[in-house]
Amino acid sequence: MKIVVINAYVRENAGDAALLSVCLRQIRQAFPEADVRVAGMEDPSVHPAFEEAPNLGSIRRHVADGTVSLARRLVRKLWVGAIGAGLLLLPRPAAALLRRVLPAEARREADALAGADLVVSTGGAYVLARPGLDGHQNVFFVLLPVLLAQRAGVPVVFAPQSYGPFPAAAQRRLVARALGRSPLVLAREDVSVDQLRGCGLPASAIVRGVDSGFAFDPPPLSDWRARLGIGPHERLVGVTARRWLAPAAQDAYERALAETIDAVQATGARVVLIPQVSTDYLGDDDRIVERRIAAHCTGAPLLIEESVDYRDLKGVYGECALLIGTRFHSVIFSLTSGVPCVAIEYEHKTRGIMADLGLGAYVLPIAEVTHARLWALVAPLLRDDTGYREQLARRLPDYVAEAGRFPELLRAAA
Template sequence: MVINAYVRENAGDAALLSVCLRHVREAFPDGEILIAGMEDAAVHPTFEGARNIGSIRRYVADGTVSLPRRLLRKAVVGAASGLATLLPRPLARVVLRALPAEARREADAVMSADLVVSNGGGYVLARPGLDGHQNVYFVLLPAMLAQKANVPVVWAPESFGPFPSGLQRKLVGKVLRRSAAVLARENVSVTELRSCGIPDQRIERAVDSGFAFAPEKRTDWRARLGVGPADRLVGITARRWLAPAAQERYERELARTIDAVQATGARAVLIPQVSTDYLGDDDRIVERRIRDYCTSGPLMIDEVVDYRDLKGIYDECSLLIGTRFHSVIFSLTSYVPCVAIEYEHKTGGIMADLRLGDWVVPIAEVTHDKLWALVEPLLKDPAPYRAILDANLPGYIARAESLPARLREAV
C-alpha cells in the first residue's frame, strides 16, 4: 500500500511515485500494489499500472465541494478515524465501517496490507495553528491506522519539518518511532526528527528518489521549441511562494536575469514543473507574468506536459535556474549545472550533500545581481561545476536505488 501520493501534474511528485512503484515491484515482484493519494480515483483509476483508491486526505480536502462541507468532512472523518486508532481492534473496525466509501477504502487497505510505504516528498511538515495541526494529523493518519493493525510502515526518503508546535512534534514522534523505517533525505530533517524525540538509531539518512528517475526520452524538445541543435538553452522554473509584493520582486528579478541570459546569445525557456489546478499551484501563471516582464521574448512551455516527457527538456539545457527543486534534480542527473532558488530546507540540504551549496540563493533574497554572479560564470565555463558532479553524483544516484532492499527488510 503506497500512501500520501500527490498529483501527476506535479512532475517532481509524480517522479517520486514512479520510482517508488518501481522499487516496490523490485522488492516484491509478485505483490499487488494499491495507491492512496490526492487524485480522484474516478478520474485517474491507475498510475503506472497500480490501482488508485483515493484517500482520506483527498476526501476531506476535495476542492470540488463547498468549504462548509470540507470542514464537516474533516471534523467527522478525522474524529472517527482518530477514535479508531484508540479503540480495541474489533471496535475500531466497527467505527471505520461507518466512514464514507473513499475514506473507508484507504482505512481498510492500510490495515489489511503486508506493507505500507509513504511516498517520498516534502509534506510531513506543519505551520503554526490549526491548519498545521490538521495537516500533520491527516498525513500521519494512514500510518496510525496501519500500526493499529501491526502493519509495518516505511517512510520513503522524505523531508521532515518544520514542526512549530510541541503537540505536532509529539504526534510525529509517536508515529515515526513505531515505524519500520524512517528515511530522511537531508541533514536538517534529521535534526527535526531528533526534536520530535526520535533516537538516532531510528533515523536513516537517504537520498531523494528523484535521483533514480530516468525515463526514456520520448519528445524531440528542440524541434518542439523551434531551436537548433547548436543553440544553448537555459531553463528557468519559478513558483508562487511569497507574499504579493515580495513575489513580484522575485519575478521581476528573474525576468532581468532572463534578459541578461538572452543577451549572451543563449535562449531562455520557462518550464512549468507543476501545472495543476489543485490549490492553484500552477507554475504557468507565474511564468507568464515573468515572460511579460522580460524585454527579450523568452521561450515558454505553456501546456501541461507529462512528467516523463518533461524530464527530457532538462536534458537539453546547458544551465538551469531552478526554483522547483525537482527541476534541479532532473537537471543534475543529466549533468546540467544548476543555480537553485531555495524555498524549503530540502534545497540547501541536498545541494550541500552534493558540494553545490555555493550555488543556492534563498527565494526571499533573489536579486538579478545575486543570480547573475552565479549564472554568468557557468555560462562562460561550466567545467568546474561539472567536475563536482563527476565526483559526487554517481555515488549519490546509487544510494537512491537502495530502497528495494530496505523494503524487504521491513517486511
C-alpha cells in the same frame, strides 16, 4: 503480498510523480509478486490507476477535495477527523464497527491499510506543519493512515523524504509516535534528521537516505528542440518558478527572474520557462507565474504552455546548458542529466541536497533573490561551467547509486 503506498500526490506535479514512479518501480523490484495499490491525492474516478497500480483515493483527498465548497470541506474534516480519532482510541471491535461509517473513499483507504502486509509512505515533503490549527490538522491527516496501519499491526516504511518544521510540541509528539514505530525512516537531508531528532526520535531510528528523484531516468520521449523551435547548436537555459511569497515579495522575485532572463538572452542564449507543476489543485500552476515573468521580459523567452507528462518533461532539462531552478525536482532532473544548476531555495530540502553534492554555493534563498545576486551565480557558469561539471562527475554517481538502494532496505524492513 499486499502493499499500499500512501501520501501520493498528483501527476501534474512532475517531481512528486517521479517520486511515486520510482517508489512503485522499487517496490516491484523488491517484491515482484506483490499487489501494489496507491492511496493519494488523485480522484480515482478521473485517474483509476498510476502506472498500473490501482488508485484508491485517500482520506486526505476526501477531506481536502477542492471541487467541493469550503463549508463541505470543513464538515468532512470534522467528521472524518472525529472518526479517525475513534479508530485509534476505541477498543478494536468498536473501531471495526466505526470504520463502516467512514465515507466510501476514506473507507477504501482504511480497509486497504487494515488488510495490507506493508505500507510505504512515498517520498516528498509533506510531513510538516505551520503554527496554528492548519498545521495541526495537516500533521494529523498526513499521519492518520500511518497510525491506522500501525494499529492493525501493519509495518509502515517511510521512503526518502524531508521532515519539518514542527513548531508545536503536540505536532512533535504525534510525529514521534508515528515514526518511532516504523522499521525504516529515511530522511533525505541532514536538516530533516535534525528535525526528527528534535521530535524525540533517536538517531538510531533514522536512516540518512537520498531523494528518489535521483533514480528517475525515463527514456527520451520527445525531440524537445524541434518542439521548441530551436536549432541543435543553440544554447538553451531553463528556468523554473513558482508561487510562494507574499504578493509584494513574489512580484520582486518574478521581476528579478525576468531581469536575469534578459541578461541571459543578451549573451545569445535562449531561455525556456518550464512548468514543473501544472495542476489546478491549490492553484499551484507554474504556468501562471511564468506568464507574468515572461511579460516582464524585454525579449520574450520561450514558454511551455501545455501540461506535459512527467516522463516527457524530464527530457527538456537534458537539452539545457544551465538551469535556474526554483522547483527543486527540476534541479534534480537537470543534475541527473549532467546540467549545472543555480537553485532557488524555498524549503530546506534544497540547501540540504545541494550541500550533499558539494554545490551549496549555488543556492540562493527565494526571499533574497535579486537580479544582482542571481546574476553573480549565473554569469560565471555561462562563461565556464567546467568546475561545476567536474564536481558533478565526482559526486553524482555515488549519490544516484545510493538512491537505488531502497529495494534492499525495503526487503530488510518488511
